[in-house]
Amino acid sequence: MKLALGPLLYFWPREQVEHFYRKVADLPVDVVYLGETVCSKRRFLTRADWLRLAERLAEAGKEVYLSTLTLMESESELRTMRKLVGNGAYPVEANDMAAVSVAAEAGVPFVAGPHLHTYNQETLDLLASLGARRWVMPLELSAETLAQMQQRCPAGLETELFVYGRMPLAFSARCFTARNRDLPKDDCRLCCGDYPDGLPLGTQEGERFLTLNGIQTQSGRVCNLLTELPRIGKLGVDVLRISPDSRHSEAVIRAFHEVMTGEVSPEVAQQRLDETTGEIYCNGYWFGEPGMATVAGQ
Amino acid sequence: MTIESSKRVELVCPAGSLPALKAAVDCGADAVYMGFRDATNARNFPGLNFDEGSAAKGIEYAHQRGVKVLLALNTFPQPESWERGTRAVDQAAGLGVDALIMADPGLLRYAATRHPELRLHLSVQGSATSYEAINFYRRQFGVQRAVLPRVLSFSQVARLVANTEVEVEVFGFGSLCVMVEGRCALSSYATGESPNTCGACSPAKAVRWEEDTEGRRSRLNGVLIDSYKPGESAGYPVLCKGRFEVNGRVDYAIEEPTSLSLLDHLPELLKAGVKALKVEGRQRSPAYVRQVTTVMRSALDACLANPDNYTPQAAWTAQLDRVAEGSTHTLGALDRAWQ
Numbered sequence: 001m002k003l004a005l006g007p008l009l010y011f012w013p014r015e016q017v018e019h020f021y022r023k024v025a026d027l028p029v030d031v032v033y034l035g036e037t038v039c040s041k042r043r044f045l046t047r048a049d050w051l052r053l054a055e056r057l058a059e060a061g062k063e064v065y066l067s068t069l070t071l072m073e074s075e076s077e078l079r080t081m082r083k084l085v086g087n088g089a090y091p092v093e094a095n096d097m098a099a100v101s102v103a104a105e106a107g108v109p110f111v112a113g114p115h116l117h118t119y120n121q122e123t124l125d126l127l128a129s130l131g132a133r134r135w136v137m138p139l140e141l142s143a144e145t146l147a148q149m150q151q152r153c154p155a156g157l158e159t160e161l162f163v164y165g166r167m168p169l170a171f172s173a174r175c176f177t178a179r180n181r182d183l184p185k186d187d188c189r190l191c192c193g194d195y196p197d198g199l200p201l202g203t204q205e206g207e208r209f210l211t212l213n214g215i216q217t218q219s220g221r222v223c224n225l226l227t228e229l230p231r232i233g234k235l236g237v238d239v240l241r242i243s244p245d246s247r248h249s250e251a252v253i254r255a256f257h258e259v260m261t262g263e264v265s266p267e268v269a270q271q272r273l274d275e276t277t278g279e280i281y282c283n284g285y286w287f288g289e290p291g292m293a294t295v296a297g298q
Numbered sequence: 299m300t301i302e303s304s305k306r307v308e309l310v311c312p313a314g315s316l317p318a319l320k321a322a323v324d325c326g327a328d329a330v331y332m333g334f335r336d337a338t339n340a341r342n343f344p345g346l347n348f349d350e351g352s353a354a355k356g357i358e359y360a361h362q363r364g365v366k367v368l369l370a371l372n373t374f375p376q377p378e379s380w381e382r383g384t385r386a387v388d389q390a391a392g393l394g395v396d397a398l399i400m401a402d403p404g405l406l407r408y409a410a411t412r413h414p415e416l417r418l419h420l421s422v423q424g425s426a427t428s429y430e431a432i433n434f435y436r437r438q439f440g441v442q443r444a445v446l447p448r449v450l451s452f453s454q455v456a457r458l459v460a461n462t463e464v465e466v467e468v469f470g471f472g473s474l475c476v477m478v479e480g481r482c483a484l485s486s487y488a489t490g491e492s493p494n495t496c497g498a499c500s501p502a503k504a505v506r507w508e509e510d511t512e513g514r515r516s517r518l519n520g521v522l523i524d525s526y527k528p529g530e531s532a533g534y535p536v537l538c539k540g541r542f543e544v545n546g547r548v549d550y551a552i553e554e555p556t557s558l559s560l561l562d563h564l565p566e567l568l569k570a571g572v573k574a575l576k577v578e579g580r581q582r583s584p585a586y587v588r589q590v591t592t593v594m595r596s597a598l599d600a601c602l603a604n605p606d607n608y609t610p611q612a613a614w615t616a617q618l619d620r621v622a623e624g625s626t627h628t629l630g631a632l633d634r635a636w637q
Contacts, residue, residue, distance in 0.1 A: 072428045073454055098430035119374035122404025140486045148377035170482040173449035173631035180544045185637040201551055202543040203522040291487035
């Protein structure tokens with residue numbers, strides 16, 4: 001199994017992004033996804049900047065993918081996506097069928113991202129025939145469904161699973177961060193940049209329910225499948241995805257890595273992680289329950 | 299005029315039941331859309347939809363009156379429900395529907411291969427928001443129409459239409475999805491069931507109402523969606539239309555209870571080259587379908603007859619607002635200010 005760092009979902013200043021990936025170069029992750037997947041107005045880093053980061057990470061031995069925008073509405077967004085797919089050096093993570101289409105036509109290998117609709121084996125077959133080398137399971141599917149998908153996964157198609165982070169659950173034309181700040185999206189003043197880990201949305205009873213991240217809505221709780229790693233391994237998963245955050249990514253990467261290499265038991269690693277992060281975790285989807293649920297493993 | 303108009307822009311109305319289907323047909327729909335009574339469609343609600351027998355009756359009723367019938371098979375079957383999905387495609391083909399409305403790439407491929415004569419529409423659940431995505435479904439599966447997610451502005455719709463030979467259908471009236479359809483798992487996060495997996499959003503079985511001297515509270519699988527003071531009118535707890543706390547402020551953080559209505563903007567849609575106008579609401583009553591179909595038929599005919607001087611009648615707006623969620627309406631993403 002390989003460990004992957006998913007695309008950065010938040011909007012950080014350029015220096016913070018560069019600092020973050022400088023550190024990632026030395027961390028035990030095998031795969032790194034780079035690029036802006038949420039909002040095309042987030043442009044602190046240019047395409048050249050991302051490519052430079054990609055080069056640095058590739059030199060550090062990482063397998064690098066460039067991730068495409070998930071919700072594409074305008075011509076300029078399509079243009080950006082086409083340039084990204086045609087970068088000539090790195091394969092891409094396609095997060096929309098438009099990107100799948102462009103990659104397939106250009107013969108560029110791609111990862112079928114978590115927001116494509118990959119719910120059955122026939123869709124896996126289709127994606128593989130178009131040039132997918134890996135698929136990321138949609139967030140809301142369970143271990144049981146994964147097991148069934150794996151029974152007839154096309155040869156050569158790797159399986160990636162989202163194992164840690166706030167889950168990107170929904171996308172909209174509307175920017176909810178700007179809405180909260182009473183700003184129109186066309187004059188958002190890039191206010192999502194004020195929330196390096198998203199803006200918490202709570203119920204009127206104070207329960208953290210969701211996280212607003214611009215046009216994206218994430219889970220309030222952090223998905224964590226660390227203690228499920230033994231079962232995940234048995235299901236033949238090839239790649240584990242950790243979603244970056246501003247505070248704990250290094251500790252999380254190390255925790256998963258130590259369990260994968262057998263240095264530390266899942267339970268001990270989890271205990272340490274609890275102490276470091278203080279997060280409320282969820283894993284419901286994995287067990288076929290509501291995603292926000294926390295189910296005790298076997 | 300009506301017959302010629304119908305050729306130019308189709309009015310597509312919801313049929314959650316046989317009485318609703320008849321209401322839509324009688325009130326001037328050019329096409330109705332329905333689903334089977336199970337999780338193969340995105341309105342999988344108790345007491346709704348059609349079995350094979352009632353579907354056949356509905357199709358006969360519509361076809362005798364020159365109205366098309368579209369069948370929604372727009373959830374995403376998983377390995378264990380795959381066979382139900384393919385069976386539904388076969389059933390629909392056997393019933394003689396005029397088109398299937400589908401979202402799942404695997405199932406689209408099955409339909410295109412097994413029933414090449416069957417007309418395919420890409421459901422809004424397919425999340426195709428660009429001509430590049432829509433043309434992909436055209437090339438792969440021969441899709442002839444795409445229903446647009448409610449995320450594009452008027453100018454984006456026009457540009458999309460200009461860049462594809464696929465007919466474009468947009469939502470004209472009904473409950474408003476705030477998120478990109480097909481890319482929203484909020485409901486399964488809270489309840490375990492989503493439109494993609496089960497054909498349900500904020501399902502009724504997860505809803506609980508509490509009432510005491512302080513008022514009423516609505517919950518979805520325990521999560522407080524909204525609370526109402528005594529006497530305050532309360533709506534169905536759709537997850538994204540509740541009042542939540544963000545940055546110390548309790549408000550409709552995602553969206554208010556409101557409906558989408560393009561009644562005032564039909565000329566822009568016609569000019570953009572939209573080929574069909576959809577009314578949402580298979581879960582609504584036959585009375586709703588009657589009301590909305592009647593108004594939209596009148597409005598569409600008036601607009602087609604004289605687009606440059608089209609003004610919606612005040613009575614139309616009032617009639618639609620009466621049946622609208624929250625008794626109010628919005629243009630949604632078509633209006634950039636909404637975004």
